[in-house]
Amino acid sequence: MNMSNSSNRTIGLFVGCPDAVVNNVKTRINPNNPDVSPVVRDGRVLVPLRYVAECFGAKVDWDEATSTIRIALERKVAAMTVGSKKCNLLYSEVELEAPLQIINGAAMVPLRTFADVFDKYVFSDSRGLVVVSDLTGSDLIDEYIGRFMTYEKVSIGGAMASEVGYYGTCPESPDGSKIAYVVYDEKPPENSFPSGSLYICNSDLTDHKKIRDIASISWHDGACVLWIDNNTLAYMDKARGNETYIINTNGDVLYGPIQGYIGHGDIPNGLLPLMVDKRTFPNGSNLGPNGVYVFKDGVVTQVADLKKDIGQLKPRLAGGKNPDDWYIYHAQFSTDGTYMAIRLDTGIPLKEKYLISFKSDGTDIRLFEWNYLHQQWYDDSTVYGHDCDWNEKPMFQAKRWDRDSNCIEILAGVGNHMGISPDRKYFVSETQYLTNPVVMRLYRVGNTTPLAILMSEPAGFIWDMRTHVNPSFSRDGKKVYFNKPVGDTIHVYRADISNII
Incomplete structure (x- = not known):
């Protein structure tokens, strides 16, 4: 689901659940693979990178030869390679909390990584709830x-x-x-x-x-x-x-x-x-x-x-x-x-x-x-x-x-x-x-x-x-x-x- 024409975009995910709620609409993360869902690894929540990025209107490309995923989202262009903790941006490089990895056929990144690289706001709790949004809770109050x-x-x-x-x-x-x-x-x-x-x-x-x-x-x-x-x-x-x-x-x-x-x-x-x-x-x-x-x-x-x-x-x-x-x-x-x-x-x-x-x-x-x-x-x-x-x-x-x-x-x-x-x-x-x-x-x-x-x-x-x-x-x-x-x-x-x- 692409939300590029929506205001105040918000994605709700749940650890272990193949479904997502995107701007109050329930959808399947990968209709062809029910095993794709957020997971917890070494205490970190990992989310399916392509799905979350495309929900925000990103263009996502996968290079099979190098196992590299490239994402163009708003004013950011990022490249991440499976097994590497490096994320290459246009004019800089940042280090990820954990390497990009393939789980159940999907490229997964730490939730915090996506938020930091693409200037989004995230929330997660012990129940497994995960929220990714354009606006913080404070922003919602300001609005x-x-x-x-x-x-x-x-x-x-x-x-x-x-x-x-x-x-x-x-x-x-x-x-x-x-x-x-x-x-x-x-x-x-x-x-x-x-x-x-x-x-x-x-x-x-x-x-x-x-x-x-x-x-x-x-x-x-x-x-x-x-x-x-x-x-x-x-x-x-x-x-x-x-x-x-x-x-x-x-x-x-x-x-x-x-x-x-x-x-x-x-x-x-x-x-x-x-x-x-x-x-x-x-x-x-x-x-x-x-x-x-x-x-x-x-x-x-x-x-x-x-x-x-x-x-x-x-x-x-x-x-x-x-x-x-x-x-x-x-x-x-x-x-x-x-x-x-x-x-x-x-x-x-x-x-x-x-x-x-x-x-x-x-x-x-x-x-x-x-x-x-x-x-x-x-x-x-x-x-x-x-x-x-x-x-x-x-x-x-x-x-x-x-x-x-x-x-x-x-x-x-x-x-x-x-x-x-x-x-x-x-x-x-x-x-x-x-x-x-x-x-x-x-x-x-x-x-x-x-x-x-x-x-x-x-x-x-x-x-x-x-x-x-x-x-x-x-x-x-x-x-x-x-x-x-x-x-x-x-x-x-x-x-x-x-x-x-």
Whole structure:
């Protein structure tokens, strides 16, 4: 039984029993072999690896020649060989409690091994009961807390699909009176870049108004809509590449098209970050050479040249040595516009991604010791993100660093795309790539134990189409906006958290 489209997947097993209960449905572990069941060996509970993995939606392959089983589950790929205690992952190796072994024709592993390798939660007792789940008992309580909050669909009724833009970037106007979002003309995954429209509505979800048709919108971060001020927005249309338009709230074009890819984050002092590189403009941009630019008051100027300025770091970077081949992501100004930060990709492997910061005039370029996943500015001199240092456990914990890479504090638990409240007291983030279900947790800053689970839904097309959850807080910090997978589509929702903060 495959539960890959189920939320909060749970498997119940019993030592010596050939049956299992999967999301409250009784099933046979192996219909052709009633001898396959959980067993106890040397005080450890062993479970049938293929069955449990496939229940969670894994792809399982068996290599008869080497007696090796390979499992691709969510963001993990693991290989285990009969008789060996080693489990090989993509970038590391872990030791099992006991070797993989064949019992009654089935590959069996310790229950704890499966939980540790694939980030699942397990329970067993002296009666022989075994439970494997996406959620802990504490998570279940946190999810019930989430049910005491008010949830509202933000987007207009009848829309095929809808999204807010970048993670951590509030869809409300600076004064909190308006909300901007995009509506798609198709459901995913019919077209990689479907047409759609830009809408605004009042913050009380009244007076939804289409202000602009968009010929081509990415499923990744929508149209990258940002508020420049209470009357002005920026968005992208991909019909002729990656063109940026500056419009008013009536949809009138004030400036554009501009051949620059929009960065993210709130816009301090009207400074809109733009990026130009080989990925976004393979034939070059009329703005000038590859690098980071800024739009302000109708004028675009270059902040840092990718080759001349950022290229000075080349001796310290792995990957490709030609700056013209490097990619720029996640350009963002600090809270008062003094600094910028970007993610720089110099090659394909995950370890060839770097976080770089510099002053808004392109000087004082600094390289962080590690790439912090989905970095954002915490204030005008420190950044926060999820720590993806392979040597840090747990990986992807939310932390804050200064520009010299000194860790200042742990902000919250493990996550992915995230947002932080304006008063810096609350933090929200969803689970890592390819996880299913997608679970979004709310934290008090400084705590790794969640305050509540705001969402736990089957992934749907979230990962396939890169339609990320992209949570962010309202201007007053009392609501969380997010893109919610809903069956075969996605829509903008918000949760009112005022009752629990």
